[in-house]
Amino acid sequence: MDDPRQLSGKAAIAGVGLSRFGRVPGTSAMGFALEASASAIADSGIAKSEIDGVLVLMPAQMGEQHGWASRVAVHLGLAPAFCSTMDMGGASAIGMMQTAAALVHAGVCKAVLCAFGSQTNPQGILPTMFGSQFAIPYGDVGAMPFMAHVGRRQMHEIGITSEQYGAIAVAFRKHASRNPLAQKRDPMTLADHQASRWIVEPLHLLDCCLVTDGGGAIVVTSTERARDLRHGAAKLAGFGQVHSSEIVHPDRHEAGIGGGREAGDQAWRMAGLGPADVDVVQLYDGFTPLVVHSLIVYGFCRPDEVGAFVSAGELEFDRGRLPTNTAGGLLSEGHLSGFNHVVEAVRQLRGTSTSQVPDVEVSMVTGYGGAPHEAPPTVAYTVAILTR
Amino acid sequence: MFKIDKPLPMPTEESAPFWEGTRRGELRAQRCDDCGHLRWPPAAICPICLSGRHEWVRLSGRGKVHSWIVVHKSQHPAFWGDPFNVAIVELDEGPRLHTNLVDVDLAAIRIGLPVEVAFDPQNDEITLPRFKPAA
Structure with a gap:
């Protein structure tokens, strides 16, 4: 974009939510993502039917699991026009908000749910050791x-x-x-x-x-729409x-x-x-x-x-x-x-x-x-x- | 109890010439045929000019300590045990390599310490380049 100021203030956070978090054994990453999503949607006051975009962070240590964002959307009973799993670790929450703002600005989506859930020791899945042949052999x-x-x-x-x-x-x-x-x-x-x-x-x-099991979620929509919702626009x-x-x-x-x-x-x-x-x-x-x-x-x-x-x-x-x-x-x-x-x-x-x-x-x-x-x-x- | 072996490199098309070099007692890196950039780590494409054409060149094996740490608690069970050092060595030619420093007391390690490569065979295929204080 020639002038980034064009996008400034056009999109806003309408709702946020966290799941239970801490050391919570016996739970699942998906459960936390859904808990947080429901909380964020309720916080915003937006109708579920208005959410037409879903972005989800790929949980670490989950091994290869495809379609994470699509699965979150299906579990929430959403039919998004755009759905994508993102993979920037701790940079993702803001990366998702950027993507959501662009999707809203471009008219692809009206409201985008950005979500995440993590279980640090998912049952039955051994943590994978990420690998670099030029670092790991040295510890x-x-x-x-x-x-x-x-x-x-x-x-x-x-x-x-x-x-x-x-x-x-x-x-x-x-x-x-x-x-x-x-x-x-x-x-x-x-x-x-x-x-x-x-x-x-x-x-x-x-x-x-800390090491934490839990999840979070954010609802991003246009500033215009957010202003009419429960908490107004961030x-x-x-x-x-x-x-x-x-x-x-x-x-x-x-x-x-x-x-x-x-x-x-x-x-x-x-x-x-x-x-x-x-x-x-x-x-x-x-x-x-x-x-x-x-x-x-x-x-x-x-x-x-x-x-x-x-x-x-x-x-x-x-x-x-x-x-x-x-x-x-x-x-x-x-x-x-x-x-x-x-x-x-x-x-x-x-x-x-x-x-x-x-x-x-x-x-x-x-x-x-x-x-x-x-x-x-x-x-x-x-x-x-x-x-x- | 069971023992978990320390992970060793599994060479790929891009890295095999590097590991073949260490087995023969040579530290090597790729030099781009088109722009001359010496790249690290080994990769299919030059990050400067995107050319795939390159030659493997022998490096001096000399450099200095860029950073060093002491691992007390590793995420990887194979490295549980006594604390050990990991260093990043900046070679004279520019590349920075993760490695361990050997033949040196922890108290003597400092940033800038001149070092040289010490090849450490692990098996018939893999020799890890570690570094020791320069003679």
Whole structure:
């Protein structure tokens, strides 16, 4: 599109929903996707018959299962004009909202359901080990080693310390302790963070997200239609995405750390807004180094100031300049692949968060996901700017 | 109890020449015939110019540590046990490889440490390139 501002504010989130979540044995990914979908549709107040698009995130660790989105649509008794399974991991919730906005703008769909469900230990299916023949034989398996490398480089390049990572985890736990739905509500101190066991050095256990069974869903429609619905419109003022492989891939290596910057730039340009306009943000926090990275690439902090920024409590909802992950994030609320971040971003606009920031006009949310364990490691960054 | 073997590479059409090289004590990468780009990891198509034409060239096997971590808890049961290092080595020619550092104390590992390849045969077909401090 020549001018991304054409799409700004044309589509909106009309409803959001979460299923039960936490460690919920004996359940199914499909069950959670349906539970969350019904909740989001009820939240929006839209008639089921108006939903003519369905986008669903392929659950991780489910092995090869075809037609996931179509199956969700059939289970919900929908007959969509467009239906697709998407596969960008934790970047997908926002990627789906972008796709939904484009479908609505193009006239292909009137209202699009974006959904996700995950069961971390589905009965009868062994978790598949994703594979790179150039990483796994050395024991570099999954997201934790990848993010530990990111942390090591941050420590080397900008002098970030483990205690500064700890300040991030402590801030998000403070928010989670106020959220009755959160998986981890016990208070956490910096000393608790430092004393938690190593997972992959330089990351402690409390630098890592939770393991969660559950689901989430979002209903996207035109802003015009959303305005007539139960909660009004949470407008999609801006969005962007970019796919890259910094850290390991030298071909796209930028000076310093840079991955994701383009996603933010697209979103800022589309919304006609900048970092200083943001009242509250939900940053995709699979691991604490990703929060540091996001604060830099989305323009909130210079690399040399980010450590002091997080240590000064600037992420906390009641005393910080940038209230962040106000429901507790993936680190303490639960890992719902970023759907919980979108839900919380909407709550902040509606004024219904358990750690509410006053008078929110601009609510930002980011996503991150992909295949950090493949060769080359490949990740997707997504950004959405929501306004009233 | 049962033992789960550590996973070894299963070479594909794109990667077989690399693993054939390590078996012979050579570290190799593809150089694009059309634009000269040295690419890593092995792939069918050049990410710069999209040409499929390439030759395999021998690399120096020398580089420096770009990143290093210590795995205490792996997602993969074959790697459960004592903590071990994983490094990313940036070769002098540019590519960055995942590997393990050998013949070195954890306390001596640092970013920028000069290293050289140390070939570690696993069976008749697969030899993993690990790295040790440069002589």
